Amino acid sequence: MRDKLVGWTCTYIPEEIILAAGLRPVRLLGTQEPVRVADYLVPSNLCPYVRSIIDQVSSVRPDGVFVASSCNAAEHLIDALRRQFSDIFCHLVQVPRIRDTGAISYYEEQIRLMIRVIEDGFDVKITPEALKNAISIVSCIKNLLHRAYDLLKRPEPAITGGRYLRMVEMAMTADKAQAARELKDTLGGLAVEPEGPATAQEDPRPGRPRVFLVGSLCPISVVDVIEESGGVVVGEELCAGSRYFLTDDLPLSVDGAWPSGDSAWFSGDGACGQGLKAAGLGDIDIDDIIRYLAARYLAKEPCARMQDSGERYSRLVERIKALNADGVIFYVLKFCDMYLYEYPILQGRLDRLGIPVILLEGDYTAGGIEQARTRIGAFIEMLDSRRI
Amino acid sequence: MVGPPLDDFGLNLTKSVVRHALRTRAVSALGRSILAMRRNAFSLRSTQAVAEFALEETVRAFNGKAPTAWTSAFAPSELLRGMGLTLFSPEAASAVLSAFGLATQMLGVAEAHGHSRDTCTFHRAAMGAHIEGIFPRPDLLVAASHLCDGAPRLFCSIREVMAHREEDGPHRKAGGKDRKAEGNGADSGSPVDAPPSYPPFYLLDIPWGDTGRDAVRYVASQLESLFHDLAQRFRLPGDLERVKEAIRLSNEARKWAVAANELKRLSPCPVTAREVADYVYVLFIGFGSEEAVRIYRTLYEEASARAHRSGGQGVEERCRILWLHLRPFYAGRLWTYMEETLGARIVFDEFSNIYWDELDPDKPFESLAVKALSHPGHGPIERRARTVLRLAEEYHVDGVIHFSHWGCRQSSGGALMIKDYLKEHGVPMLILDGDCIDRRNYAEGQAMTRLEGFVEMLA
Ligand code: SF4
Numbered sequence: 118m119r120d121k122l123v124g125w126t127c128t129y130i131p132e133e134i135i136l137a138a139g140l141r142p143v144r145l146l147g148t149q150e151p152v153r154v155a156d157y158l159v160p161s162n163l164c165p166y167v168r169s170i171i172d173q174v175s176s177v178r179p180d181g182v183f184v185a186s187s188c189n190a191a192e193h194l195i196d197a198l199r200r201q202f203s204d205i206f207c208h209l210v211q212v213p214r215i216r217d218t219g220a221i222s223y224y225e226e227q228i229r230l231m232i233r234v235i236e237d238g239f240d241v242k243i244t245p246e247a248l249k250n251a252i253s254i255v256s257c258i259k260n261l262l263h264r265a266y267d268l269l270k271r272p273e274p275a276i277t278g279g280r281y282l283r284m285v286e287m288a289m290t291a292d293k294a295q296a297a298r299e300l301k302d303t304l305g306g307l308a309v310e311p312e313g314p315a316t317a318q319e320d321p322r323p324g325r326p327r328v329f330l331v332g333s334l335c336p337i338s339v340v341d342v343i344e345e346s347g348g349v350v351v352g353e354e355l356c357a358g359s360r361y362f363l364t365d366d367l368p369l370s371v372d373g374a375w376p377s378g379d380s381a382w383f384s385g386d387g388a389c390g391q392g393l394k395a396a397g398l399g400d401i402d403i404d405d406i407i408r409y410l411a412a413r414y415l416a417k418e419p420c421a422r423m424q425d426s427g428e429r430y431s432r433l434v435e436r437i438k439a440l441n442a443d444g445v446i447f448y449v450l451k452f453c454d455m456y457l458y459e460y461p462i463l464q465g466r467l468d469r470l471g472i473p474v475i476l477l478e479g480d481y482t483a484g485g486i487e488q489a490r491t492r493i494g495a496f497i498e499m500l501d502s503r504r505i
Numbered sequence: 506m507v508g509p510p511l512d513d514f515g516l517n518l519t520k521s522v523v524r525h526a527l528r529t530r531a532v533s534a535l536g537r538s539i540l541a542m543r544r545n546a547f548s549l550r551s552t553q554a555v556a557e558f559a560l561e562e563t564v565r566a567f568n569g570k571a572p573t574a575w576t577s578a579f580a581p582s583e584l585l586r587g588m589g590l591t592l593f594s595p596e597a598a599s600a601v602l603s604a605f606g607l608a609t610q611m612l613g614v615a616e617a618h619g620h621s622r623d624t625c626t627f628h629r630a631a632m633g634a635h636i637e638g639i640f641p642r643p644d645l646l647v648a649a650s651h652l653c654d655g656a657p658r659l660f661c662s663i664r665e666v667m668a669h670r671e672e673d674g675p676h677r678k679a680g681g682k683d684r685k686a687e688g689n690g691a692d693s694g695s696p697v698d699a700p701p702s703y704p705p706f707y708l709l710d711i712p713w714g715d716t717g718r719d720a721v722r723y724v725a726s727q728l729e730s731l732f733h734d735l736a737q738r739f740r741l742p743g744d745l746e747r748v749k750e751a752i753r754l755s756n757e758a759r760k761w762a763v764a765a766n767e768l769k770r771l772s773p774c775p776v777t778a779r780e781v782a783d784y785v786y787v788l789f790i791g792f793g794s795e796e797a798v799r800i801y802r803t804l805y806e807e808a809s810a811r812a813h814r815s816g817g818q819g820v821e822e823r824c825r826i827l828w829l830h831l832r833p834f835y836a837g838r839l840w841t842y843m844e845e846t847l848g849a850r851i852v853f854d855e856f857s858n859i860y861w862d863e864l865d866p867d868k869p870f871e872s873l874a875v876k877a878l879s880h881p882g883h884g885p886i887e888r889r890a891r892t893v894l895r896l897a898e899e900y901h902v903d904g905v906i907h908f909s910h911w912g913c914r915q916s917s918g919g920a921l922m923i924k925d926y927l928k929e930h931g932v933p934m935l936i937l938d939g940d941c942i943d944r945r946n947y948a949e950g951q952a953m954t955r956l957e958g959f960v961e962m963l964a
């Protein structure tokens with residue numbers, strides 16, 4: 118019998134809950150092909166990621182789906198799924214758009230609700246132990262990804278952007294034990310010195326234009342095209358990329374060992390106070406764990422949907438500068454208001470710093486990417502000519 | 506938004522004329538003379554009062570005696586009015602620009618600044634107008650996350666434009682000078698690298714489809730923090746009594762609006778949506794003011810006088826229509842054609858629906874939270890669809906038309922599912938694609954042909 122699959126749509130959803138229920142969390146990334154089913158439910162000028170998920174659910178038939186209230190398109194997604202697939206467990210997770218204490222309390226209640234509906238829907242019981250274990254597992258995976266990202270960010274990247282993003286995708290979709298194994302193998306195989314320069318097992322391509330990638334959902338084939346065109350992806354801020362695992366308080370020291378249940382992982386916690394820190398993982402009760410999850414997820418590097426008075430862009434620009442990126446590719450899915458509004462803001466800030474940026478709009482299909490090849494090539498060439 | 510579109514009257518207003526007029530004290534005189542010229546264009550006194558209200562509010566926003574808050578549709582006007590702020594709705598103002606024939610230019614300005622042609626034109630035109638300096642300068646920005654994503658994103662961009670505008674001078678009013686102006690919800694102590702003179706941006710996070718206790722508490726606490734933060738930042742009285750008074754006025758306006766709506770059930774309908782389309786201005790920023798009470802009371806009186814006069818005679822009502830979402834605000838013949846040529850009367854529109862219960866003045870934050878959370882469009886599609894079905898029944902309509910405004914994910918995104926739901930309940934629905942603001946995105950001939958077919962089928 119296959120594992121029960123429960124899809125999730127947004128990196129603000131704590132997949133730990135799904136895992137703790139003995140189910141397999143799978144990030145839904147859509148079919149990335151032209152849609153058939155979605156056309157009957159939502160108009161063509163709605164987010165192609167959301168449309169693609171409708172078709173994916175239709176073909177994969179997961180046992181359950183958690184959709185976050187990310188944006189208007191995501192709200193229509195839950196409606197469409199409920200209407201079309203009445204036999205599939207579907208739940209909307211209300212994710213706050215602000216990050217103060219009121220929002221954390223509200224999010225705590227949403228996580229509690231998630232636990233209740235999953236217990237009812239799948240006839241399971243989520244114990245504090247199972248939840249702690251799930252947190253350790255997800256944390257382990259995210260820390261491994263963090264290490265992979267560090268390889269990308271090096272002065273001479275020790276890994277290609279395409280390979281790195283495939284690791285992130287695998288971590289979000291595969292069975293977690295298998296994902297951890299594969300991540301460790303891959304990272305081990307790269308034989309990177311902790312200090313000093315990377316051993317260039319992958320072609321580091323020194324001297325090539327360094328590109329930072331920003332956007333919502335970006336098919337990995339776009340990254341391949343960038344790298345085939347001569348660019349090096351040195352950093353990203355993507356929904357199926359670093360946004361999955363980057364958190365302000367994520368400790369960097371975890372060695373990637375399979376969690377033994379000790380409390381070391383919590384030592385970097387700054388988000389929910391001394392209580393948790395002092396208690397350690399072994400002693401804390403379920404309320405503390407839930408509060409921890411709520412605080413931790415809301416402390417994630419904010420995406421475009423979160424309330425923002427410019428901080429997001431200041432931080433993004435700092436990241437881009439710190440990586441010495443020669444240029445930025447802003448990839449946005451068509452009809453995604455969240456990111457369409459972001460482009461002029463970022464463009465303005467980067468212009469002032471003399472960092473070139475281009476906007477690529479995509480329909481989340483392979484066909485669309487080929488059309489962008491020429492523009493990407495010209496952009497990389499332009500960046501290259503500026504380096505001389 | 507000031508009655509029928511101005512270019513219907515051969516008024517050729519250029520961008521520079523409007524900008525100059527609005528930037529000087531001449532705005533009031535200009536507006537009043539336009540309204541006087543167009544008096545005959547208003548079939549209802551109350552509709553003219555709406556135009557006057559919009560004008561006076563805009564004048565106040567330019568005069569800057571009180572801080573001006575830009576607000577998104579459905580932000581809690583009662584609270585902000587009760588605090589003595591002047592309100593400006595960029596979304597409603599975009600409709601005015603469209604009626605003035607200026608929207609296309611403003612859209613072009615925003616597009617030249619990197620704004621996508623796929624975003625909602627209510628917001629994009631506002632962005633262009635802001636870049637051009639046509640709109641009054643905001644002292645603060647308050648967006649509610651319901652109904653749509655566009656407004657919060659627009660406000661974030663507006664703030665950015667102001668923060669980095671080279672010629673941006675110091676804040677022109679007292680308050681807000683001495684502190685950085687982040688708005689709400691951010692981590693404390695986050696770095697803000699722009700000058701402190703630009704306006705704070707508050708986002709009210711309204712959970713989607715959750716009307717439970719936790720959601721009410723969450724929204725109410727945001728409203729309460731907003732109240733205290735604004736009182737401190739702008740040195741406002743912080744007097745809750747005035748907010749309570751605004752809530753009483755809101756209830757009073759609500760009462761007359763409900764009474765006027767009751768009359769729309771009659772056949773023939775005494776007041777059709779064509780005449781009250783501009784009331785969205787009042788819906789967006791008017792509740793909590795005395796003007797709104799006057800406007801809705803007058804509307805009720807006028808509708809009731811007409812109902813008595815006509816006694817069911819003299820108006821052809823081949824079929825009755827419920828209109829969902831908004832209509833094109835630029836010059837066009839769509840609604841006139843529908844009503845006068847096809848005899849299809851739009852007896853009710855979604856924006857006239859008074860969806861909230863009476864507010865409790867003694868629980869201002871909580872009742873405003875409940876109002877926000879109860880919006881039928883901000884929750885599962887069944888909630889909106891059920892509301893539409895109820896309205897269709899109450900107003901005895903033969904069919905429903907959804908105007909699918911191009912950039913609107915919120916409303917248009919759900920149109921197919923609503924159509925499906927209504928079909929299950931035997932109510933026909935037509936989806937008309939177009940754009941409320943941008944005439945470049947709308948083929949009137951095609952829309953009319955589709956309308957004809959639909960009305961034929963209904964009649
Ligand atoms: S890509 Fe944009 S529109 Fe689509 S789900 Fe994400 S935020 Fe929403």
Ligand code: SF4
Binds near residue numbers: 655
């Ligand atoms: S038309 Fe739609 S997208 Fe535009 S302001 Fe209204 S709800 Fe928002």
